[in-house]
Every structure is written in structure tokens, then in C-alpha cells.
Amino acid sequence: MVMTTLLSKHNKKVKEDLQQMTESNGKTKISVRDLNLFYGEKQALYSLSLDIQEKEVTALIGPSGCGKSTFLRTLNRMNDLIDGVNITGDITIDNENIYQSTDVIKLRTKVGMVFQKANLFPMSIYDNVAYGPRGQGIKSKKELDKIVEESLRGAAIWDEVKDRLKTSALGLSGGQQQRICIARAIAMKPEIILMDEPTSALDPISTLKVEELIADMKKDYTIVIVTHNMQQAARVSDKTAFFLNGEVVEFDTTDKIFSVPKDQRTEDYITGRFG
Amino acid sequence: MRSFKDNVLRGLLWLAALLTIAILVTIVGYIFYKGIGLISFDFIFGDYSPTGGGGIWPMIVTTIYTIVISLVIATPIGILAAVYLQEYAKQGRLVRMIRFATESLTGIPSIIYGLFGAVFFVTTLKLGMSIIAASLTLTIIILPVIIRTTEESLKTVPRSYREGSLALGNTKLQTLYKVILPSAMPGILAGIILSIGRIVGESAAIFLTAGTVAALPESIFSSARTLTVHSYLVTQEAGDIELAAAIGIVLIVIILILNLLATLLSKILNKADY
Ligand SMILES: Nc1ncnc2c1ncn2[C@@H]1O[C@H](COP(=O)(O)OP(=O)(O)OP(=O)(O)O)[C@@H](O)[C@H]1O
Numbered sequence A: 001m002v003m004t005t006l007l008s009k010h011n012k013k014v015k016e017d018l019q020q021m022t023e024s025n026g027k028t029k030i031s032v033r034d035l036n037l038f039y040g041e042k043q044a045l046y047s048l049s050l051d052i053q054e055k056e057v058t059a060l061i062g063p064s065g066c067g068k069s070t071f072l073r074t075l076n077r078m079n080d081l082i083d084g085v086n087i088t089g090d091i092t093i094d095n096e097n098i099y100q101s102t103d104v105i106k107l108r109t110k111v112g113m114v115f116q117k118a119n120l121f122p123m124s125i126y127d128n129v130a131y132g133p134r135g136q137g138i139k140s141k142k143e144l145d146k147i148v149e150e151s152l153r154g155a156a157i158w159d160e161v162k163d164r165l166k167t168s169a170l171g172l173s174g175g176q177q178q179r180i181c182i183a184r185a186i187a188m189k190p191e192i193i194l195m196d197e198p199t200s201a202l203d204p205i206s207t208l209k210v211e212e213l214i215a216d217m218k219k220d221y222t223i224v225i226v227t228h229n230m231q232q233a234a235r236v237s238d239k240t241a242f243f244l245n246g247e248v249v250e251f252d253t254t255d256k257i258f259s260v261p262k263d264q265r266t267e268d269y270i271t272g273r274f275g
Numbered sequence B: 001m002r003s004f005k006d007n008v009l010r011g012l013l014w015l016a017a018l019l020t021i022a023i024l025v026t027i028v029g030y031i032f033y034k035g036i037g038l039i040s041f042d043f044i045f046g047d048y049s050p051t052g053g054g055g056i057w058p059m060i061v062t063t064i065y066t067i068v069i070s071l072v073i074a075t076p077i078g079i080l081a082a083v084y085l086q087e088y089a090k091q092g093r094l095v096r097m098i099r100f101a102t103e104s105l106t107g108i109p110s111i112i113y114g115l116f117g118a119v120f121f122v123t124t125l126k127l128g129m130s131i132i133a134a135s136l137t138l139t140i141i142i143l144p145v146i147i148r149t150t151e152e153s154l155k156t157v158p159r160s161y162r163e164g165s166l167a168l169g170n171t172k173l174q175t176l177y178k179v180i181l182p183s184a185m186p187g188i189l190a191g192i193i194l195s196i197g198r199i200v201g202e203s204a205a206i207f208l209t210a211g212t213v214a215a216l217p218e219s220i221f222s223s224a225r226t227l228t229v230h231s232y233l234v235t236q237e238a239g240d241i242e243l244a245a246a247i248g249i250v251l252i253v254i255i256l257i258l259n260l261l262a263t264l265l266s267k268i269l270n271k272a273d274y
């Protein structure tokens, strides 16, 4: 009972946030052209092409193993860490080809990432959030204090942790940890934030909090989110891309994908008739 | 039926644990029983006297010298080598061969290292029988231990830490010293503690490279005698079990102190994170 009222309240808030933002400026932030990715011999992505708009939430959905995470990780070049990965095609962010401009560090300050499982370091909350800025060479305590507070406020968790900033971040609940992870990403002042199933390990209440946060963050950031949860995609995203076997089957506004999908396979998937 | 098997298994485990503790207590108890009578201020801090009745201070100093010198050389080299093998080297045949070699090196009897040290450090490098020759030999003995344990503890650092740090725009090097090495620190310290045990326990290799001079070493280029070698010699030559046991007590205490220091150090290093 409590759950359903919470849910409907939450839906309403997210909807309102969405309405506020409908006048998204329609500028292409990320442009993907004919992207192929191979893990050694095995091809995981097949000639993907799609444009991701600035300050929108783009959801990636599709069955397990269809390449959502793989695609997401091409956007901040995290796949570079894996031996034997080969990529062809182009990804441009703000008209800059991210695989030709070799400065991965700069790319990753611009494109933040939140992982499926909260992966805070075994340090204090403060040090976790200050980790990125410190890596950029910011040393002044005053400046760091300011960034930490702003980021934690930005992730809607400041009030919960402001009295225990110097205690271990690993003592927080899973949902709090994930929001600290979001704060940690925000602290880099990125323009794009990638999220790989950020709520899949969270309870329903924490999930709602993160979803509200995402809806709220949209005014400042371009967000790409992988999710297995259809309702979540419908609630938080403007555009949805349906992945299947390493291809994008359909990519359109979330409204269309969920009400009038063009492809039979998309319909089967979102209605749950799919393996 | 199930619970019967469970109980039998539990009993066996319990017995094994008890046996291990019993053996340990017996050995330590026996040594203390035999040797405690000799322990005195003069025994520990007094000069050695070949006619009997003297102290073991020169051997304590020599032992500490060998521990410190070999750790100071082996620890940084070992950690760097492990970091290279685990984090930087392309995991191919060469790395597999190096791993196999370090693994094999841990299994070689120390007398072989001693012979090598006697030929190479003492004779070829003209260091003579000396603390430094013995310490270099010990360095070679403990290097594989430190490399192996460091590599193992680097492996246990979760991938998510590395990814998290790199995704936050940190370089590989920053990630290494800010996240990976601190979380691998307990394992690395375990390797160092293991190495201390190995150094203190060594007799043959030291005997062949540092000699047996039972006097306070003037410098690290002097020939000298460690506690373990001393213990071996007094048992062997004079059959003085009580003296050997008293030395044993001192050795146990030295190891305990060093282990406590190492643990304390790791605590301080971990605190520094916050
Ligand atoms: N490091 C890797 N090496 C080899 N193959 C991989 C690697 N990572 C993923 N793959 C393969 O690439 C394909 C896509 O995987 P990916 O993790 O992108 O799927 P996903 O859509 O994120 O799945 P899930 O919903 O389960 O997270 C899968 O077939 C997977 O087995």
C-alpha cells in the first residue's frame, strides 16, 4: 500500500520533471556511426548507428548478453582495458572523434560512469567523492570541501551523510553507496553520465530515490542508462534503444517504443513475450 | 546420518587444530623451560666470551643487520617486479616463464643459494665473508617470496576498484598507488613477515657467506655470526642445549616484535587513507 502510493507519487514527480524538460534543445551530443566491436574473434556489436541528444536520458534495453554494457563502455573507452578488443567505426562527442583524440583521461573527465554494483573505494565518504578532483590535481581543502558538498547535494544524499563524511563509505547502505557513486561521478563535473544498471542491486525505495535523482540530473547532464527494468526505462528516459544480439533493433522516443513499437521483436520484448 | 557425518568431520577438524596448537605449545614450552634460566640482562646485552658465560649481543646485532638490509633491498624490488608482472606486462609466454621461475626459486634448498652467494658475492664481487654478502644472498632467497605474495594480493584487489578509479579520469599510475597498492598492503605485509621468518630461520646460507666471527661487527663488511648460526654452533660444538634454547627464546621474541611492528605499520598505513 505504502509502496503503491510512493510509486504513484514518484511517477508524478518524474513526469513533471520530464515535462519541464520537453523543450530539450535537440543538440546531438554523442554520435555513433557504423560501430563494430570484437572481443578477439567474437563480434559483440554490429554496425550500430545512433545519435544521443544533449540533456536527455537515453535508455538501453534488451535481453542479457545483447551488448548493452559493451556499447556503454565504448563511450568512455573502458573497453580499452580488456585485452583483444577491436573497434571499427566512429564515435564522436561534441564533434570530436573519441577514438582518434587519444586523451582518454580528458574523455573520462567529460564522460562519467556509474557501475552496476556500487564500487566505492575503502576510504571515507569524503575521500571517495574527492577522489576524481584530486586526481585532476586539485589540492586546496577549501575547493575540495566545496566540490564534495555540491556533489553530495547534487546526488541528494548530503543530508544523510553530512555528519559522517570522514567515516568509511563502505558502512553505508547499498542505496546510499550507489548515490555516493553518483556524487563521485558528478564531482568530476562531467557532461555525460553513463549508468550500467545502477539500481539492479537496490531495494525498491532506494531505486525510486535514484530514479528521481536521474530525472533531476537531466537538466545538467546527458545521461545514458542501461536497464533491465521496463518500467524504469519508461519512467526515466526520453529515448529508448532496444538492443538484440549486438544490434540496435529500434531506437526512438520512449513513448513510441512503449506504445507503438515498429518492430515485432521490440513489442515482444517490452510485453514480456520474449526469452 | 547427515549430522553424524557432520559431527565426525567437526571432531576431526577440532582434533587437527588441537594437535597443531599442542605441538606449538610443547615446542615453545620446552624451549622456554630449558632456556629461561639463562636469560638475563647480561646474557642479552653482554659481549660474547668464548670461554663461556658471555652474552649474545653481537649475534643480535648481526641478525638485525641481515634482516634490515635484505628487507630494504628485496621489498622494493619485489613489489616493483610483482606490480610489473601483474599490472603492466602483457600476459604471454615470457611472463608465464618468469612466474614459473620465481615459483621454482622458492623451492630451492637454501644451501644452494649459500653456495652461489659464497662464489658470487664473497669471491667474485670480492665482498668477502661479510654481513653484506649474507644479506645479498638472503635478498635472493626472499625475493621470490615477496614477488609471489605481492602478486597474489594484487590479484585479490577487486576489478571494480581499478575500473572505478580509471573511470574517474585517473591514470594507471595514480590508480596503482592510490587504490591498488593500499588495498594489497595486508598481503604484501604478510609476505614481508614471511620473509622475516625465512631470514631468521636461515643458517646454512648465512654460515657460508657471513662466516662465524662472534664479535660485534664493525661495519656491514665485517664477517659476523647471526643468532641462528650461533645456536647451531653451540649445539653442535658444545652440545649446550640450554644455551641454544635461550637463543631460541630471544629469536622468538625478536620475530614477535617484528611482526607486531609490521602489523602496526599496516594499521598506520591504512589509517592514512582516511
Ligand atoms: N570481456 C569480454 N570478453 C569476451 N566477451 C565478452 C566480454 N564481455 C562481454 N562479452 C560478450 O559480449 C556480449 C555482450 O555482453 P554485454 O556484457 O555487453 O551484454 P549486456 O547486454 O550488458 O548483458 P547483461 O544485461 O547481462 O548485462 C556477450 O555475448 C558477452 O558474452
Ligand SMILES: [Mg+2]
Binding pocket: A068, A069, A070, A196
Ligand atoms: Mg551488462
